[in-house]
Amino acid sequence: MPNPRRIGLLAWLLVTLMTLGLPALAQQEPTTPYATLADLLENEQSRGELITRLRQLAEGGNPEAAAAETATASEPTLARRLAESTSQIAGDLGSQLGQVADTLDDLITGQAETPIDMSAVFAASLNLVLVILATLVLFFAFRRLARGAFTRLSQWSLADGGPPPVLRLLVAVAIAATIDVLVVALAYLGGNLIATFLVGEAGELSTRASLFLNAFLVIELIKAALRMLFASHYEGLRLVPISAAEASYWNRWIARLIGLAGYGLLVAVPLINVYLAPALGQAVGTLIMLGAFVYAVTVVLKNRLKLRQAIEAAAKKSDFTATRISLNLFARTWHIVAILYFLVVLTLTLLRPEDALPFVLMATLKTLVIVGLGMLLSSLLTQTIGRHISLSEELRHKLPLLETRLNAYVPNALRVIRVVILVAVVLLVLNAWGAFDLAAWYASEAGSALVGRLVSVALILVVAAGLWLTLASLIEHRLNPETGSGEPSARAKTLLTLFRNALAIAMLTLTLMIVLAEIGINIGPLIAGAGVLGLAIGFGAQKLVQDIITGIFIQVENAMNTGDVVTVGGITGTAERLSIRSVGIRDLNGTYHLIPFSSVDTVSNYMREFGYHVGEYGIAYRESIDEAIIALQEAFDELAASEEHRMNILAPLEVAGVIALADSSVNIRVRIKAVPGMQWAVGRAYNRLVKLHFDAKGIEIPFPHTTLYFGVGKEGEAPPANLRLMKQPFDSDGRPAGQATAGPDPHFEEDPRAKPNSTEHD
Numbered sequence: 001m002p003n004p005r006r007i008g009l010l011a012w013l014l015v016t017l018m019t020l021g022l023p024a025l026a027q028q029e030p031t032t033p034y035a036t037l038a039d040l041l042e043n044e045q046s047r048g049e050l051i052t053r054l055r056q057l058a059e060g061g062n063p064e065a066a067a068a069e070t071a072t073a074s075e076p077t078l079a080r081r082l083a084e085s086t087s088q089i090a091g092d093l094g095s096q097l098g099q100v101a102d103t104l105d106d107l108i109t110g111q112a113e114t115p116i117d118m119s120a121v122f123a124a125s126l127n128l129v130l131v132i133l134a135t136l137v138l139f140f141a142f143r144r145l146a147r148g149a150f151t152r153l154s155q156w157s158l159a160d161g162g163p164p165p166v167l168r169l170l171v172a173v174a175i176a177a178t179i180d181v182l183v184v185a186l187a188y189l190g191g192n193l194i195a196t197f198l199v200g201e202a203g204e205l206s207t208r209a210s211l212f213l214n215a216f217l218v219i220e221l222i223k224a225a226l227r228m229l230f231a232s233h234y235e236g237l238r239l240v241p242i243s244a245a246e247a248s249y250w251n252r253w254i255a256r257l258i259g260l261a262g263y264g265l266l267v268a269v270p271l272i273n274v275y276l277a278p279a280l281g282q283a284v285g286t287l288i289m290l291g292a293f294v295y296a297v298t299v300v301l302k303n304r305l306k307l308r309q310a311i312e313a314a315a316k317k318s319d320f321t322a323t324r325i326s327l328n329l330f331a332r333t334w335h336i337v338a339i340l341y342f343l344v345v346l347t348l349t350l351l352r353p354e355d356a357l358p359f360v361l362m363a364t365l366k367t368l369v370i371v372g373l374g375m376l377l378s379s380l381l382t383q384t385i386g387r388h389i390s391l392s393e394e395l396r397h398k399l400p401l402l403e404t405r406l407n408a409y410v411p412n413a414l415r416v417i418r419v420v421i422l423v424a425v426v427l428l429v430l431n432a433w434g435a436f437d438l439a440a441w442y443a444s445e446a447g448s449a450l451v452g453r454l455v456s457v458a459l460i461l462v463v464a465a466g467l468w469l470t471l472a473s474l475i476e477h478r479l480n481p482e483t484g485s486g487e488p489s490a491r492a493k494t495l496l497t498l499f500r501n502a503l504a505i506a507m508l509t510l511t512l513m514i515v516l517a518e519i520g521i522n523i524g525p526l527i528a529g530a531g532v533l534g535l536a537i538g539f540g541a542q543k544l545v546q547d548i549i550t551g552i553f554i555q556v557e558n559a560m561n562t563g564d565v566v567t568v569g570g571i572t573g574t575a576e577r578l579s580i581r582s583v584g585i586r587d588l589n590g591t592y593h594l595i596p597f598s599s600v601d602t603v604s605n606y607m608r609e610f611g612y613h614v615g616e617y618g619i620a621y622r623e624s625i626d627e628a629i630i631a632l633q634e635a636f637d638e639l640a641a642s643e644e645h646r647m648n649i650l651a652p653l654e655v656a657g658v659i660a661l662a663d664s665s666v667n668i669r670v671r672i673k674a675v676p677g678m679q680w681a682v683g684r685a686y687n688r689l690v691k692l693h694f695d696a697k698g699i700e701i702p703f704p705h706t707t708l709y710f711g712v713g714k715e716g717e718a719p720p721a722n723l724r725l726m727k728q729p730f731d732s733d734g735r736p737a738g739q740a741t742a743g744p745d746p747h748f749e750e751d752p753r754a755k756p757n758s759t760e761h762d
Contacts, residue, residue: 128271130199131209135191135216142183150176150234157236166380169236173228176237180224188217208271215266222262222361223255225368230254239372242310253299257292264288286350293346297339304335323378323418366432374425381414381421399473409465456518464511468504475500497562498555498580543598547581550597555580559603565677567604569595610650611679613672617690618665620700625666629655631697632670635689645685648678665702 157165157172195209231237232248240247265285273281308331315327330337345360391403430436441447475496517523560566560583564575573587583600585593619628636653640646651673660667674682694701 127199128208131195134194138190139187146179154234154236184220211267219262261292289349296342300335300338363432367429370428402473546598547596551580560605564607607676611676613679613683616667616669618667620702623699631693635693648675
């Protein structure tokens with residue numbers, strides 16, 4: 001009978017093999033159990049776990065528990081995967097060192113399975129060296145021929161005038177990159193021809209030459225892309241804004257790193273695999289990557305502070321807050337990012353040596369292209385944002401506020417575009433390294449919906465801004481007296497200004513509602529809430545509602561306009577600002593009064609059609625009234641003939657006649673019809689001329705007279721006046737010789753009838 005323990009052992013072994021083989025079976029086509037078992041035993045990790053389980057059984061362990069533990073271990077966590085990867089890398093390095101030692105021992109002792117033909121190796125090396133030298137000579141010769149073109153392109157890029165500097169730089173770099181690629185291609189083609197017809201067997205391209213030429217093409221194209229960023233000899237072709245010395249340093253350092261890793265892994269390692277031993281080639285590849293990693297980390301740490309200071313200096317020059325913050329953050333962490341990058345490259349190369357290098361090269365190239373394009377677009381937008389938008393003189397004359405609005409709106413829109421570019425660059429870089437599947441995300445429902453909503457919101461905002469600019473420009477065109485239909489009326493100015501303000505509020509509200517609806521927010525409750533809020537405001541702010549309604553009727557009835565001289569609420573002055581709720585009045589003293597329409601009962605407008613200067617002029621009773629009227633008419637005729645005021649007078653002088661016999665004067669009223677707003681200036685000028693004409697004719701303009709009465713005593717006698725009369729001496733010409741002075745004077749004669757200090761009359 002079969003041994004039960006053996007049956008259990010075989011059953012456990014089968015479960016263990018199936019558990020360990022599930023990942024492989026899930027990814028491969030069905031195979032026979034023998035092939036599956038052979039695959040599992042070839043895997044060092046699964047073989048080690050199987051040995052561990054067998055030893056546990058040998059020590060009396062439970063097969064079912066071991067199988068359950070194995071099944072649990074088949075679902076590794078992130079920490080477990082990292083630990084397994086680290087263990088695998090360490091194990092691979094250890095095994096490689098052992099294989100290298102054995103291989104070198106076999107090569108030295110001559111016990112290798114395939115003996116090395118040193119003559120064949122020497123001949124192959126000589127042919128390869130000839131191909132390398134010929135290709136490099138052709139490459140440098142072609143680059144020397146292209147140096148003149150590079151110099152002229154650099155000078156054109158740095159020249160003043162013409163297209164914007166960034167656009168000239170892009171065009172020059174694109175042409176230079178095309179020439180550089182052609183140089184590489186010509187050198188590659190020349191190397192192929194030399195390797196095929198002049199070196200080795202004629203008419204046949206050897207594998208060795210093919211390896212080098214393919215590596216040369218890939219590496220030099222990468223270096224050409226690098227020269228687009230760091231053109232150390234041509235300042236006008238340098239995309240990165242650094243000095244020539246710094247550009248030369250970074251270009252030389254990165255080129256060495258690319259050459260070391262590229263030629264080592266693409267040429268040296270395959271040749272060692274073919275001519276020496278695969279184990280030795282794998283070890284050399286690992287040493288090359290370790291050396292490149294140490295070299296790269298050393299250079300990064302050496303330039304950590306220097307590059308940080310340069311990035312911080314660039315951040316201080318930026319006017320965009322987001323860019324300044326991003327640059328400051330990158331300045332503090334750039335070396336960490338660089339070291340992590342080289343660490344990822346090293347890890348991928350050690351874990352996946354067969355396809356790691358092409359993946360890393362392609363991901364790095366994509367990253368450089370994406371970041372470079374993002375920087376170029378950002379630089380172009382930065383120059384556009386910093387540049388003042390200037391319109392033509394004719395357009396500025398017709399639409400005076402359009403240039404100001406464009407300089408306010410366009411920079412903000414360009415800043416938003418810069419943020420979008422930054423987000424797109426980050427997503428594309430993550431997609432290039434496989435950390436984020438951008439295509440799958442966009443194909444998903446959430447991704448397509450988000451992108452569609454963002455595009456819709458952007459289009460809504462652009463259309464709203466364009467519509468507002470168009471309508472506001474048309475209103476300004478109508479308000480501009482030098483364009484449109486000429487000088488607009490005061491009513492047109494007021495109504496168009498109010499319409500522009502109402503249009504701005506309406507468009508802002510509608511745009512906000514449409515954007516909220518587009519991003520998925522239900523605006524129904526918002527509209528209902530706004531209605532309830534409006535009703536509550538209507539009840540709680542009746543005064544405000546009264547202001548608005550009264551203001552609407554005042555505008556409809558054209559009671560007043562901006563610039564009119566009015567009396568509103570007991571205040572007389574010029575209406576400087578007129579809104580739907582209130583009016584701003586500037587009085588004669590310069591005081592500004594803001595009067596709500598709810599307190600306005602009457603509007604007195606002095607600027608409608610015409611105005612009158614009403615003048616009342618008094619003459620003495622002894623003067624002739626007819627002669628005074630003639631003088632008034634002559635003063636008007638002179639006023640009407642003057643250059644300054646004749647355009648402001650609309651009708652002949654109206655003489656109403658004598659309107660009053662006052663206490664000391666006879667008052668005559670006249671009226672002058674004038675242009676509205678000029679009646680006060682006309683009146684002031686007419687008053688001046690009336691005074692001059694009255695003086696010329698000797699017509700007295702009376703002034704109040706005062707009679708002194710000293711009273712009468714009880715018996716009818718006159719009371720004493722207590723006066724002292726003094727005579728002022730005269731000179732020989734009959735004019736007064738001096739001023740009268742108080743006190744006794746020998747030149748004065750005292751009236752003998754006056755008795756000083758007497759209280760009674762003699």
